Amino acid sequence: MSYLQQAREVFETEAMAVRALSDQLDAHFDRAIDLMLACKGRVVVCGMGKSGIIGKKIAATLASTGTPSFFLHPAEAFHGDLGMLKHHDVLLSISNSGETDEILRLIPSILRIGVKHVTIVGNTTSTLARHAEAVLNISISREACPLQLAPMASTTAALAMGDALAAVLMTARGFKEDNFALFHPGGSLGRKLLTKVGDEMKTASLPTCAPDASLQTLIMQMTEGKMGLVAVCDAGNMLAGLITDGDLRRALGNYAPTEFFALTARDLMTENPVTISPDARAAAADALMHARKITALLVAKEGHLVGVYHRIG
Secondary structure (H helix, E strand, O other), rough: OHHEEEEEOOOHHHHHHHHHHHOOOOHHHHHHHHHHHHOOOOOOEEEEHHHHHHHHHHHHHHOOOOOEEEEEEEHHHOHHHHOOOOOOOEEEEEEOOOOHHHHHHHHHHHHHOOOEEEEEOOOOOOHHHHOOOOOEEEOOOOOOOOOOOOOOOOHHHHHHHHHHHHHHHHHHHHOOOOHHHHHOOOHHHHHHHHHHHHHHHHHHOOOOOOOOEEEEHHHHHHHHHEEEEEEEEEHHHHEEEEHHHHHHHHHHHHHHHHHHHHOHHHHEEEEEOOOEEEEEEEEHHHHHHHHHHEEEEEEEEEEEEEEEEEEOO
């Protein structure tokens, strides 16, 4: 078998494992969602080995999508970290076999604390499943590992089940983009979700002129503004049109010199130019400029020019 063939077989095996999850869902999934929605504390995710690594990702996804969550290492829990669990929490355990010793040793304490218990397991008759209030079945027909030893398809299935929990919880909580933005303030994602046009637009010394302004005046304004444009405004700063450096170049080629220098802003301007609201997301402005193949947008509010927004980067 070639390398490519083996890789494709891995993809197919793992895809089959995920597809099978849909048929394995039952009322236990609804019960798990109800427990997490009713949780007054946090969803504490617990898993050992590769399941623990998947558990960390699930905890991170839950926490960033409106369900407070953290990961608890079962071995550390057995040596003191179990104090992180409170009776108003929900424990989400992960174990393909359902017989992971480090997690099973916690069951007596979990019962005494009174924590609600949801488990993601590959064996629904296992010890862990028998001690959980909601059992999420991730059983698979085979692993993607050629030796059938390393957890591959099973961890992929567990990860997908965690994503399903997070997605359904988001919908049930009415979790929106603005909520997501609160937990992701940094980097390009934070900028996309949080930053508005009004936060980044230029408002001082905007290049503007009146509709009857001479060619010399508008060229001076365009040069001083260093944006390659002039906004044409009526009295009261009402936006009437837009002139770009491209408009000037085209006019220079279309008119004789004497006609060109006799032009006014009204002759050259584009009426009803594309504008954007200062309350729009900066990402929306970037997308609009990319689609229009322009590098700046006039920012208007109720027809009044309030700023100019430049492409970032």
